Amino acid sequence: MIKPDLDLDLPTELGAVHFVGIGGSGMSGIARLFLEAGHRVTGSDLRDTDAVRELRALGATIAIGHDASHLGDADTLVVTGALWQDNPEYQAALQRGIPVLHRSQALAWLIGGHRLVSIAGAHGKSTSTGMLVTALRELGADPSFVNGGVIAAYGLSSSYGADDLFVVEADESDGSFLLYDTAIALITNVDADHLDHYGTQEAFEDAFVRFAQGASEFVVASSDDAGTIAVTRRLVDKKLVTFGFADTADVRLRTVTAEGPVSFTLEYRGEGYAARLAIPGAHNALNATGVFAVLVELGYEPDAVLRALETFQGTGRRFEFRGSVRGVRVYDDYAHHPTEVAAALATARSVVGTGRVIAVHQPHLYSRTQMMAGEFAATYEHLADHTVVLDVFGAREDPIPGVTGNLVAERFDDASRVDYLPDWQEAADRVAAIAREGDLVMTLSCGDVYRIVPQILDALEATPEPTFA
Numbered sequence: 386m387i388k389p390d391l392d393l394d395l396p397t398e399l400g401a402v403h404f405v406g407i408g409g410s411g412m413s414g415i416a417r418l419f420l421e422a423g424h425r426v427t428g429s430d431l432r433d434t435d436a437v438r439e440l441r442a443l444g445a446t447i448a449i450g451h452d453a454s455h456l457g458d459a460d461t462l463v464v465t466g467a468l469w470q471d472n473p474e475y476q477a478a479l480q481r482g483i484p485v486l487h488r489s490q491a492l493a494w495l496i497g498g499h500r501l502v503s504i505a506g507a508h509g510k511s512t513s514t515g516m517l518v519t520a521l522r523e524l525g526a527d528p529s530f531v532n533g534g535v536i537a538a539y540g541l542s543s544s545y546g547a548d549d550l551f552v553v554e555a556d557e558s559d560g561s562f563l564l565y566d567t568a569i570a571l572i573t574n575v576d577a578d579h580l581d582h583y584g585t586q587e588a589f590e591d592a593f594v595r596f597a598q599g600a601s602e603f604v605v606a607s608s609d610d611a612g613t614i615a616v617t618r619r620l621v622d623k624k625l626v627t628f629g630f631a632d633t634a635d636v637r638l639r640t641v642t643a644e645g646p647v648s649f650t651l652e653y654r655g656e657g658y659a660a661r662l663a664i665p666g667a668h669n670a671l672n673a674t675g676v677f678a679v680l681v682e683l684g685y686e687p688d689a690v691l692r693a694l695e696t697f698q699g700t701g702r703r704f705e706f707r708g709s710v711r712g713v714r715v716y717d718d719y720a721h722h723p724t725e726v727a728a729a730l731a732t733a734r735s736v737v738g739t740g741r742v743i744a745v746h747q748p749h750l751y752s753r754t755q756m757m758a759g760e761f762a763a764t765y766e767h768l769a770d771h772t773v774v775l776d777v778f779g780a781r782e783d784p785i786p787g788v789t790g791n792l793v794a795e796r797f798d799d800a801s802r803v804d805y806l807p808d809w810q811e812a813a814d815r816v817a818a819i820a821r822e823g824d825l826v827m828t829l830s831c832g833d834v835y836r837i838v839p840q841i842l843d844a845l846e847a848t849p850e851p852t853f854a
Contacts, residue, residue: 395494396484400460402491404428405474407447408437410702411556412465414531414543415492416440421545422495429455429474453477460484463491466559467781489561492531492553496565499529499551502679505562505596506573506613508725509672513573514554515700516676521550523693524685528552534719535701542701555596557589562596570600571679573672575612576724586612594619605678607671608634628678629671636678643667643735651677653687660691664699666732673697704732704827707838710845712822717838721749721831723760730768733825740823741770743816745837746793747830748777751785754792762796765803771819772797776807778832809837810844817844 404416407428413436420426426445429452430437437447448455453473456462462478462485470476478485486494504514511534518530519538527546533554535542555562575593577586593616597604604620607613608629617625628636637652648661649670662669673694680690699705702719709715720729726746733742744765748754754761754777765772774790794805806812816826826841828834 393486393490395486395490396461398460399424399484399486399491399494401425401427401458402461402463403456403459403474403478404463404488405451405468405472406430406465407440407445408432408434409465409467410436410533410542411531412463412488413437413440414533414541415463415488415495416445417443417541417543418495418529418531418545419491420444427455427457427459456481461486461491463488466561487559487561489556489564493564493566496529496551496553498549500549500568501565502528502550502552502569502571503555503562503565503567503596503600504553504571504573505555505557505593506571506607507557507576507722508728509573509668509675510554510556511700511719512669512703513571513672513676514552516673516694516697517571517679518552519697520676520680520690520693521552523696524680524689526550532700534703537698537700538696557592557596560592563592563599567596567600568602569679569683570597570604570606571675572597572604572606572613572616573675574607574610574724575616576610576722577612590616598623603682605675605682607675608637626678626682628674636674636681638671638674641667641670643670643731645736647735649673653677653681656687658687658691661695663695663697664704665736666704666728667735668728668732702831702835704729707835708842710842711849712824713820713845714825715838715841715845716825716827717835718827718829719831720829722753723757723764726761726764726829727768729827729829730764733827734768737825738823740825741821742768743820743824743826744769744772745775745812745816745826745828745834745841746772746790747775747828747832747834748790748793749780749830749832751777751779751782751788754790755785755788758792759796761793762803765793766797766799770802772803773812773815774803774805775809775812775830775834775837778830778834780832809840813837813840813844814848816841817848820845 408430514532515536528550529546530552531543603624608627608631639650641649718729720726774794776790791805797803
């Protein structure tokens with residue numbers, strides 16, 4: 386795993402830029418921006434994905450697989466934290482002495498002198514970023530943006546705009562959100578995560594204090610989340626706007642109706658407002674309230690803001706519908722923390738009607754699985770009717786002895802409601818055997834669990850009648 390050097394002085398010019406892992410959700414968006422800014426872009430990835438093909442169509446030269454020769458005559462190498470030290474392209478760059486930048490440093494260089502809105506938090510960043518970008522465009526603005534997920538209305542996760550406003554999903558996982566020269570900060574929550582990097586919850590909160598204190602204009606933050614409250618109490622001489630259910634919130638969320646597309650009411654400066662989103666999920670009413678707070682502080686009229694938010698259609702891998710076979714709907718979601726899983730499953734409950742919710746959980750990171758196995762099990766057992774657990778997607782981590790997906794499965798109180806099936810075909814077949822008309826199947830992880838969805842759909846096709854009800 387490569388950690389960014391946050392003290393590195395960025396080069397004045399980057400020249401031709403080579404991205405290792407260019408097809409990743411974060412890397413592909415940044416690579417697109419470099420192409421739009423006129424840079425020559427090359428890259429490599431393990432698979433020839435849709436993202437890779439789209440970048441090729443825009444002019445990038447991309448190789449499949451990793452080899453030192455792929456570096457070519459690049460002037461700068463861009464990497465992710467998930468890259469291993471022995472990557473041949475990374476090692477070739479070190480030997481040649483060309484600058485090696487973490488993707489967040491490349492983005493910071495690209496942002497330059499823009500007026501930056503950074504959206505941070507353990508959960509809700511991608512959706513909030515997508516909401517803000519969609520609303521700004523609907524309100525007549527043309528911001529640049531980089532999001533961790535594809536914004537459904539545009540089919541893009543990034544784009545260069547004509548305005549000086551730049552909106553980014555700011556990644557806190559490795560501290561890289563501290564690199565940005567933020568003008569406006571939106572903090573959705575500070576629910577302790579990424580303790581493999583930070584070590585303690587206190588260190589995690591310290592990073593958010595530095596992030597918020599660095600915002601030059603104002604900070605919008607949750608009034609309800611305990612971690613966020615702990616952070617905002619430590620801010621000094623900072624304009625703070627709070628949002629949430631708390632009586633003291635500057636933008637107060639009053640009521641939420643979460644059956645199907647979510648509707649809600651809020652109070653701002655003594656006036657009441659009602660809104661309805663095009664997407665489901667009570668948590669999205671809270672995300673929309675935070676975005677509302679940012680936009681009204683930027684000077685937009687409240688009614689116009691709420692009308693603009695109603696046009697948001699969601700982001701990729703956030704309760705994303707993938708298909709329906711014999712009356713069984715299949716969704717994919719990026720949730721990889723117990724709080725996120727709870728929100729995703731609650732959303733599923735709000736739309737499934739009389740059907741059941743069948744979850745397919747791919748644990749992400751050995752360290753997170755080891756620390757939170759009990760929380761994951763309790764969340765799935767409480768909110769899903771049945772859960773199939775796959776093996777751990779290790780990402781940037783080496784395996785930890787004894788840590789497998791079974792660590793989650795064995796923490797269920799009722800063993801009949803869970804299966805640990807590391808073989809994906811067995812897992813897909815089990816889902817198809819359980820699912821009946823009206824049920825909702827959801828895959829959950831920020832790993833590569835989305836790749837099992839075609840197997841599940843095929844298995845459903847091949848199993849006309851469930852063998853287990």
